[in-house]
Amino acid sequence: xQYPKPVTRLIESYMKLPGIGEKTATRLAFFTINMDQEDxxxxxxxxxxxQTKLHYCHICGNITDQEPCEICANEQRDQxxxxxxxxxxxxxxLENMHSYNGLYHVLGGVLSPVNGIGPDxxxxxxxxxxxxxxxxxxxxxxxxxxxxxxEATAMYLAKLIKPAQIKVTRLAHGLAVxxxxxxxxxxxxxxxxxxxxxx
Amino acid sequence: xxxxxxxLNNFRNYSQLDLQFDPHLNIFxxxxxxxxxxxxxxxxxxxxxxxxxxxxxxxxxxxGTDFSRLQALVQKDQSRVSLELILSSAGKKARLNxxxxxxxSQYVGQLNVILFAPEDLNLVKGSPSVRRRFIDMEIxxxxxxxxxxxxxxxxxxxxxxxYLKKLRSKxxxxxxxxxxxxxQLAGFGSEIIATRYQFLQKIQHFLQPIHQEITQGxxxxxxxxxxxxxxPAQKVNDIYQSLLTRLTQQAQHDIAFGSTSVGPHRDDFSxxxxxxxxxxxxxxxxQRSAVxxxxxxxxxxxxxxxxDYPILLLDDVLSELDQVRQTQLLQAIHxxxxxxxxxTSLDNVQIDKNNRPKIFNIKAGxxx
Ligand SMILES: Nc1ncnc2c1ncn2[C@@H]1O[C@H](COP(=O)(O)OP(=O)(O)OP(=O)(O)O)[C@@H](O)[C@H]1O
Ligand SMILES: [Mg+2]
Ligand SMILES: [Zn+2]
Numbered sequence: 001x002q003y004p005k006p007v008t009r010l011i012e013s014y015m016k017l018p019g020i021g022e023k024t025a026t027r028l029a030f031f032t033i034n035m036d037q038e039d040x041x042x043x044x045x046x047x048x049x050x051q052t053k054l055h056y057c058h059i060c061g062n063i064t065d066q067e068p069c070e071i072c073a074n075e076q077r078d079q080x081x082x083x084x085x086x087x088x089x090x091x092x093x094l095e096n097m098h099s100y101n102g103l104y105h106v107l108g109g110v111l112s113p114v115n116g117i118g119p120d121x122x123x124x125x126x127x128x129x130x131x132x133x134x135x136x137x138x139x140x141x142x143x144x145x146x147x148x149x150x151e152a153t154a155m156y157l158a159k160l161i162k163p164a165q166i167k168v169t170r171l172a173h174g175l176a177v178x179x180x181x182x183x184x185x186x187x188x189x190x191x192x193x194x195x196x197x198x199x
Numbered sequence: 200x201x202x203x204x205x206x207l208n209n210f211r212n213y214s215q216l217d218l219q220f221d222p223h224l225n226i227f228x229x230x231x232x233x234x235x236x237x238x239x240x241x242x243x244x245x246x247x248x249x250x251x252x253x254x255x256x257x258x259x260x261x262x263g264t265d266f267s268r269l270q271a272l273v274q275k276d277q278s279r280v281s282l283e284l285i286l287s288s289a290g291k292k293a294r295l296n297x298x299x300x301x302x303x304s305q306y307v308g309q310l311n312v313i314l315f316a317p318e319d320l321n322l323v324k325g326s327p328s329v330r331r332r333f334i335d336m337e338i339x340x341x342x343x344x345x346x347x348x349x350x351x352x353x354x355x356x357x358x359x360x361x362y363l364k365k366l367r368s369k370x371x372x373x374x375x376x377x378x379x380x381x382x383q384l385a386g387f388g389s390e391i392i393a394t395r396y397q398f399l400q401k402i403q404h405f406l407q408p409i410h411q412e413i414t415q416g417x418x419x420x421x422x423x424x425x426x427x428x429x430x431p432a433q434k435v436n437d438i439y440q441s442l443l444t445r446l447t448q449q450a451q452h453d454i455a456f457g458s459t460s461v462g463p464h465r466d467d468f469s470x471x472x473x474x475x476x477x478x479x480x481x482x483x484x485x486q487r488s489a490v491x492x493x494x495x496x497x498x499x500x501x502x503x504x505x506x507d508y509p510i511l512l513l514d515d516v517l518s519e520l521d522q523v524r525q526t527q528l529l530q531a532i533h534x535x536x537x538x539x540x541x542x543t544s545l546d547n548v549q550i551d552k553n554n555r556p557k558i559f560n561i562k563a564g565x566x567x
Contacts, residue, residue, distance in 0.1 A: 111376060113361035119373050148351050148383065152358070155379045185305065186343045 061106030201537035212564035221557035229561035311509035327467035389439035396431035406496035
């Protein structure tokens with residue numbers, strides 16, 4: 001037997017989400033059928049709004065419903081530091097830390113010619129322009145991931161920005177807090193040793 | 200270490216197999232094309248998660264089935280570990296003591312094997328890529344950081360070559376990224392070159408006396424590493440500098456060809472006997488002896504590096520060696536090295552029957 005049209009449509013919609021296969025989509029669809037009408041209304045409105053009300057901040061590239069975004073608009077924040085991340089979700093992680101109080105810049109990915117991503121495909125030009133127009137900035141902290149592409153992107157930014165007499169720093173990596181040396185893998189240990197600091 | 204047991208499901212021509220081994224000597228006897236080499240291959244794949252015969256793991260799955268499962272119990276000095284590999288069209292899954300290992304480098308190295316097969320003559324006779332593949336496999340068994348460096352290097356090399364092609368077709372003109380990626384490549388490349396050079400040095404230390412003995416004092420065997428990235432005996436940092444300089448010098452050339460012309464992916468090593476490269480000037484017999492010495496030296500090197508003897512897999516090689524070399528080899532396999540031998544007939548091998556080998560008769564993917 002085939003499901004009624006609206007059900008198949010909903011299943012197919014759920015399946016467009018990452019990590020959701022037909023089985024899960026079907027379960028979600030039948031769950032939705034039994035949900036409160038109010039909840040469903042809220043849900044569909046939320047779905048609509050992420051598309052209609054959200055956009056990328058024209059200064060930093062973060063996802064926002066304001067212009068500029070909350071962080072860029074906040075004059076209380078340290079205007080001398082910019083922290084560069086790959087994706088908007090990285091900003092969330094850093095903000096949850098509650099200890100960084102500077103500004104951000106979202107690249108939108110990392111350099112990877114194999115995946116067809118060159119300097120022009122990332123928000124690198126915007127970053128350079130920001131640094132040119134804003135002489136308050138004294139430090140750029142590069143927080144791309146510790147993958148080889150992330151490292152290359154960090155090095156690229158460093159070479160690009162250094163001539164402008166702005167300090168470029170990179171997040172430290174090594175042992176996780178609370179990690180036992182005994183259980184750390186060799187790569188992590190190597191990095192931790194390489195990045196050791198005087199105490 | 201020794202292998203206590205293996206279980207196979209749908210591997211090559213085996214549907215299902217469960218074998219218990221002797222800690223010392225195991226012999227697989229059977230006619231051609233019955234599955235002797237397949238068994239040694241199974242042991243090698245359990246150790247390295249890759250085959251010596253193919254780079255495509257799909258070929259290992261029994262025809263007409265979807266996945267194969269390989270399991271092993273390895274007895275070590277102090278502990279026993281269980282290994283499990285599942286190969287399917289979706290890729291491979293490796294479990295160590297029942298726990299899935301996301302990083303293969305955490306899995307590889309638990310079981311150490313040395314394989315000696317007729318095609319190993321290619322180690323001397325074959326193209327540089329054969330020797331690079333060999334050296335990468337062997338170091339990878341004992342050095343996890345090396346494995347990681349190799350995989351990073353390959354990734355970055357791909358990025359660089361791709362970018363060179365973009366520069367060639369004028370899709371971009373940004374040379375800064377080329378600088379960055381060359382720098383990164385030189386970083387991992389120099390680590391690889393230094394490690395390979397040191398590996399050859401170490402193995403040479405064991406190899407020279409062995410080779411002297413095999414050739415009754417006639418030959419002095421030396422291994423030379425060749426790279427365009429300067430002197431491999433330098434400190435890593437100096438290799439890095441000279442590799443980076445070469446990459447920079449070659450940039451125009453590399454853009455024109457759309458590929459990277461210097462680095463460990465182009466390096467090679469040679470077997471030099473009495474100052475002559477035996478790839479060009481050696482007789483068949485000299486080449487064979489050199490490979491044998493190399494394999495025997497590896498046993499000692501593994502023992503030194505891992506603190507335990509590896510498992511030795513001899514595929515059809517005894518029949519190819521003359522009396523002297525066969526004796527040499529069998530002497531080297533003393534009590535503590537578990538050995539697996541394949542042969543079409545016991546007449547070809549002079550095994551001391553006092554060793555009480557465990558004999559498996561192989562026919563069409565089964566034991567009879
Ligand atoms: N993926 C596969 N599925 C099923 N059978 C396979 C597969 N791959 C290889 N074979 C079969 O395995 C057999 C070869 O086995 P193997 O190489 O172990 O032979 P062998 O006993 O070592 O022979 P020889 O003495 O000639 O070296 C061939 O008959 C081949 O058809
Ligand atoms: Mg065979
Ligand atoms: Zn913003």
